[in-house]
Amino acid sequence: MSLHVLGISSSPRARSNSDALLGEALRGAETGGARTEHVRLSDLAIAPCRACEACAKTGECVIRDDFQPLLAKLLQADRLVFATPVHFMGVASQGKVFIDRCQSLWSRKYRMKRPLFAEDRDRRALVIAVGGSKVERMFDGIRLTMRYWFDTLEMGYFANLFVQCVDAAGTVRDDITAMGEACRLGAALADPDALMPAAPTDIVLTGHDPGAASTHS
Ligand SMILES: Cc1cc2nc3c(=O)[nH]c(=O)nc-3n(C[C@H](O)[C@H](O)[C@H](O)COP(=O)(O)O)c2cc1C
Structure with a gap:
C-alpha cells in the first residue's frame, strides 16, 4: 500500500516561500507513488491551547475546532512535511498554535501512559524552514521545537x-537548488526502503534574495 504523506504549511502569507518548497517536497513524494495531502493552517480555525489541563485526565483536547480533523490526519499519516517561515527565530505562530494543541497527545503518552498506536509504525518527518536573514543559530529554535514535537508524535526526525x-514573497521559486532539494528530500522521505538516519540530515542553503540579509540581520 502506498504511503500517506501529509504536508502542513504554517506561513500566513500568499505566495509563501516555505509553502512553495513544501509543494515541491510533496511533488517529490508523489514521484515514488505516495499519496499526498497539502494543508495550510491559515485556511483553518485553530484556537491556542488554554492550558486548562483537561487533557491531563482524558488525553483529549476540550476545545472543538479544526484541530481534531487535522490531528486525525496527522495520526493516520506515515510521513509529515512541516513547513514554516522563521518568525522571531522560531516556528510561525500558526504552526506553534497547532503544535501546542498537541499537548493532549503529550498528556496521553506521558501522563496517562497510553501509547498512541496499538502497533509499531515507521513514521518520519521532514522540516522545511525559510528565513530572511543569515544570522547564527537562526534555525535552532525550530530544531528544538520539532524534536520535542516529533517525540510526542512518535515520528522519526528524518531531515531539515x-x-x-x-x-x-515567492522568491524561492526561482532558486533551482532549493526547489530541487525540496523535491529530492520529499522523494527520499516517501521511499519506504530509505534508511532512517541516526540524526536528521541537515541541509542549510543560502538564497539569492538581494534585500533579505540586510533587513533581518
Ligand atoms: C513576523 C515576522 C518575523 C520574522 N522573523 C524573522 C527572523 O527572526 N529571522 C529571519 O531570518 N527572518 C524573519 N522573518 C522573515 C521571514 O522568515 C521571511 O520573509 C521568509 O521568507 C518568510 O517565509 P514565507 O514566505 O514562507 O512566509 C520574519 C518575518 C515576519 C513577518
Missing part, C-alpha cells in the same frame, strides 16, 4: 531543509 536569505 533550511533556506536563509530569502525574504520577498
Whole structure:
C-alpha cells in the first residue's frame, strides 16, 4: 500500500516561500507513488491551547475546532512535511498554535501512559524552514521545537531543509537548488526502503534574495 504523506504549511502569507518548497517536497513524494495531502493552517480555525489541563485526565483536547480533523490526519499519516517561515527565530505562530494543541497527545503518552498506536509504525518527518536573514543559530529554535514535537508524535526526525536569505514573497521559486532539494528530500522521505538516519540530515542553503540579509540581520 502506498504511503500517506501529509504536508502542513504554517506561513500566513500568499505566495509563501516555505509553502512553495513544501509543494515541491510533496511533488517529490508523489514521484515514488505516495499519496499526498497539502494543508495550510491559515485556511483553518485553530484556537491556542488554554492550558486548562483537561487533557491531563482524558488525553483529549476540550476545545472543538479544526484541530481534531487535522490531528486525525496527522495520526493516520506515515510521513509529515512541516513547513514554516522563521518568525522571531522560531516556528510561525500558526504552526506553534497547532503544535501546542498537541499537548493532549503529550498528556496521553506521558501522563496517562497510553501509547498512541496499538502497533509499531515507521513514521518520519521532514522540516522545511525559510528565513530572511543569515544570522547564527537562526534555525535552532525550530530544531528544538520539532524534536520535542516529533517525540510526542512518535515520528522519526528524518531531515531539515533550511533556506536563509530569502525574504520577498515567492522568491524561492526561482532558486533551482532549493526547489530541487525540496523535491529530492520529499522523494527520499516517501521511499519506504530509505534508511532512517541516526540524526536528521541537515541541509542549510543560502538564497539569492538581494534585500533579505540586510533587513533581518
Ligand atoms: C513576523 C515576522 C518575523 C520574522 N522573523 C524573522 C527572523 O527572526 N529571522 C529571519 O531570518 N527572518 C524573519 N522573518 C522573515 C521571514 O522568515 C521571511 O520573509 C521568509 O521568507 C518568510 O517565509 P514565507 O514566505 O514562507 O512566509 C520574519 C518575518 C515576519 C513577518
